[in-house]
Amino acid sequence: MSYNIEKVAILGAGTMGAQIAGHCANAGIPALLFDLNDELVQNGMNVLTSLKPAPLYDKKIVALIEGCTYENDLEKLSDVDWIVEAVAEKMEIKHKVFQNIVPHVKDDVILSTNTSGLSVHSIAEALPENLLKRFLLTHFFNPPRYLRLVEIITDLADDDVVQTMVSFLEDVLGKGLVYAKDTPNFIANRIGVYGMMAALNLTEEMALTVEEVDKLTGTVVGRPKSATFRTADVVGLDILTHVANTSYERCIDDEDRDMFKIPEVLTKLIEDDRLGQKSKAGFYKKTDDGIMSLDFKTMEYKPQKRVRFDGFRLAKDQTHLTGKLKAMAWSDDKAGKFFWELLSRTLIYSANRITEISDDIINVDNALKWGFGWESGPFETWDAIGVEKSLTRMKEEGKKVPAWVEEMVASGRKSFYEIGDKAKTFYSITDKTPAEIPLKNKVINLAIEKSKGNLVKKDWSASLVDLGDGVLNVEFHSILQPVMNPIDTSVVETINDGLDLIEAGKYKALILNHDGANFCAGANLKLILQFCEEANWV
Template sequence: MTNRLPIRRVAVLGAGVMGAQIAAHLVNAQVDTVLFELPADGDDRNANARKAIDRLLKLEPKPLAVPAYAQLIRPANYRDDLAQLADCDLIIEAIAERLDLKKDLYARIAPHVAAHTILASNTSGLGINELAAVLPEDMRSRFCGVHFFNPPRYMHLAELIPGQQTEQAYLQGLETFLVSSLGKGVIYARDTPNFVGNRIGVFAMLAAMHHAQRLGLAPDVVDALTGPAIGRPKSATFRTADVVGLDTLAHVVEGSAPRLTDDPWHEYLVLAPWVRGLIDAGALGQKSGAGVYRKQGKQIEVLDPETGDYRPAHPEAAGEVQQILALRDPAEKFAALRQSEHPQARFLWAIHRDAFHYAAYLLEQIADCARDVDLALRWGFGWKQGPFEIWQSAGWRRVADWIREDIEAGEAMSGAALPDWVGSIEAVHSPKGSWAPADGVYRSRSELPVYSRQWFPDAVLGEDAGASGNTVFETEGVRLWHVVDDIGILSFRSKQHAVGREVLEGVLAAMDEAEKRFDGVVLWQPREPFSVGANLKQVVDALGEQDFDALETMVHLFQQATGRMRDSQIPVVAAVRGMALGGGCEFQMHCDRTVAALESYIGLVEAGVGLIPAGGGCKELALRAAAATPDGDVFPAIRKSFEAIAMAKVARSAREAQELGLLRATDRIVMNTHEVLHAATMEARALAATGYRPPLKLPVKVAGRPGIANLTMMLVNMREGGFISEHDFKVARYAADALCGGDVEGGSQVSEAWLLRREWERFVELLRDKPTQERIAHMMKTGKPLRN
């Protein structure tokens, strides 16, 4: 791959909230990282940086893939350690948003920066060219902005902002690093205030707040309307403000407003007085325990801006508006919103209209093409579709006419005219690319070589996203297809890729077909999750009919399907991203190798519904424990596996899944979720190239009766202490039996078939227990575990 710069070591300047979390994500990616902060008084000059690193362990969501990675960040200070910068290939500055402070820091570091090193500012409030002007002339070609979104580990978006003198080679090298090494979605932003994501995303929040006040809608009603109901995150508008921090939102709004005096919407770039009142009172949102919302015991309360008092929150849209939002055709939906006289419908039309208007007016100023705006809102703010995609889905020309009518009638937030280009095109996204108004063309995607690893990138509405692959075999439950000729792709067709009879039967048939056609197979789902596990609806239906024979047969079928993948004559590689729970975890455990995105959440969670893994999961963990201790006591490894099953632990990263033994040390971890399929295909090819043969089945050393006794003793203490219920005890005891090989001597060797039989027997016994049936029914009804 070309356009790759050798970034071996990175320095982060500034150990505040963002700087420390950027450093955390760098070590998640196994990048050698130095974190600089002001020197501390006393003997340990690096104490301030160390404290920032320690604080990472207390943050939620967790910035580190595993807590031990905190030790990989090397603390440093500006007084003693600037010489270390000479060994850094990339320096990311993330100090306070003050030009004088940045100018002073740049002057101090300049003598220590190597001639090849890129300097990037994580600023969101200062201009890149303004900052470049204070740098030595020879550094300006290697200087740019790189704006990570908070929290840096989880937010896919990274905005790359070139300066006037930034050389293309450095930009492309940094883009390649951000995309493949750090897993980011990169868009280029012009050097304008708030760049792209915050410029449009924060305006959308302010527009919602403005129209809520104008129409008299309470914050909890606004959040009911502006969350998943319109394709935005559950936190919607006011709850997002609480999560971000009202003071942080105020800093963004009030910091940019003085630089946007020529913005036709400038008068709206201000927070409502009641929000400012909350900030002045120290009610900053989630971090202070109260903001727009607060929790009183189990009750969620919301502030009433009219009275200044909190009341119980009732986040629900009106029935009439819910019916409109349920319409599947976007054109019909938006027509109904615009025609309705209901205040909530008028609100929804207004916030969309003004977001469309604002994005169109600014597009040429802030971004290269419409795709960058839409991806910025999807990757940085969690929208399912960006503003241009939503507009286009509802009818580009018709919605444009409506916006013009509202502008002329004085109903829009601004009287600024829509740009001429809006009327010159039929759609903003097309198979040729996305509209770039500066050049008057449809801009295709970047041809930077790093993107050749993304076979199925995030596509915007109307874009030609490339081939969808060629299907060679398909059933109700699975699809076997391919992109390259030699490696097949096996995908589940069920909702959330749940494992039911149709999937299991499909896997068995598809593997027969795959062995005839391909050199290897990748188990991959075009959309997350990888798999949520067993199809509980089928289980509930069978339980309702007391058809235990069907359930027992299904468990046998599950073991046959996972075993078929393990015994295949061609290599099978799992490509995991998102959730791989229960049966989904068991499927990937039976593959020859797993390639997992860092953000994979893997766990054997059957205990949550009163069951144990029975698709070969217990057997696989027993095998791995035995392999890890060929000449020693197998019990310590079994104990770790037992805790993972009994507590239904879900790894919060692929690296944590390795620690739990749910992924092997030899499994691969990929930072960019869109590169998982490519990497897994390469793994399958590599295995095939070595003359692959399925692993032979050796006897398995097990912990036996002594292991079961030790684990049972742990459980007795937990039960007596009131930490687990009687049924929890029984489920965990059965898990211990399956993992330890049942009633045999410690250190005995048993067959894989023996282990499979133990987990099958224990599983079907638990299925007949009323408490387990209650747990399954409760999970189906509420989505939450029942502790009975």
């Protein structure tokens, strides 16, 4: 059976539900936004036009969203193709909402829950047998317009329902999907919140400041600028505590379960109603004198101090993320010791979760990149610092290393990912062998293209790569400023060489494309000045 999603309904007009409706509207999909009363619905609509960063491409898009109440408008669900539940994280509320809508939905409706950590199978108990095959998890991350991740659990749904939702989420809403298992907090929150709680505990253990930890866990190691404590403030300390408690209470057999225990400093903040950004005080507080940071000992706020560590400075001086991670992980100062301890714990914890929360490392890495804004996932990070070298150090320190990682290294494979003969592979724990990473038809991986022998020319800041079908690719890889890729002589000459090949009839088209985060910062102004002085106008 084929399904088309042309109209959606979101149950729950809170911040998350409203933004899911807004993102559907961004894609041109009409949405019904439900809640208990008109006031709650209007509050959700107001969020869409006032929240920053803006949930909508244009405020006029809100016209595609119709506010509804459960009491007056349930009959409007009769022509809705996809209904997503986004009500409070309480099982009894979710059950009641689903039970109320069931009599009003059409026969081929697709249903999903946006729960962030409750059991999907337990939620499904509220549904009749005929709807189970069209029920799945679609867990969006906040804010849904900006965070790519959607975690899905599909084991109850028919294949054609899954195929429809995968296509819609990826191609219409622009989402990156990871396939999770029905375990507490799924993938991203299980690993990401573990890392945040580990950082919080290490802050106290090593007598570091809030601002020091945020510098050491921020952009310098490929994490968001908000790092650890600023992220906690933005998310809300009550929300962070709820997620951590879910893992602690429900992951009884977790070998590092105690990491999710709520530390005293977090308990005190919540008791004082210092919940982060929404209460204007958390780990940080904005005052007339600037943004102050929390002193864990006094629970008072103090001016932030400049962060000075040799390891941090060395990492900042590195050009590529791999170099930054190595500099931090192998530094023997306080910064390095903190980062190594945090990283090694997170890597071991992530490896221990394979087969429990996900069948492979790819879904774990993508979940942290797309949901938490990491530049590299746990296993990509482990590759960057050196798997064999780090395993040796972990064992010397008495850390219990996952057996499957040792087995991988013993088999002769020294990294979780490799670009081999015409394909990128990952180590499959279930098969204990390398497995090819499937590429979607719409994805071009230049490293793989070059591994196929399609490199036409390589210069110091740009290359020409044959993509097939008469298409030539100019890849930027500035040797001096690889993060920003400014246009220099090498880039200009490579583009001209590509155009010459087209004029000679060897190729039909030339595209400019690379795999870096930033496409191009613009022209190298010194080069432009030089061209002007030489009257070189070509």
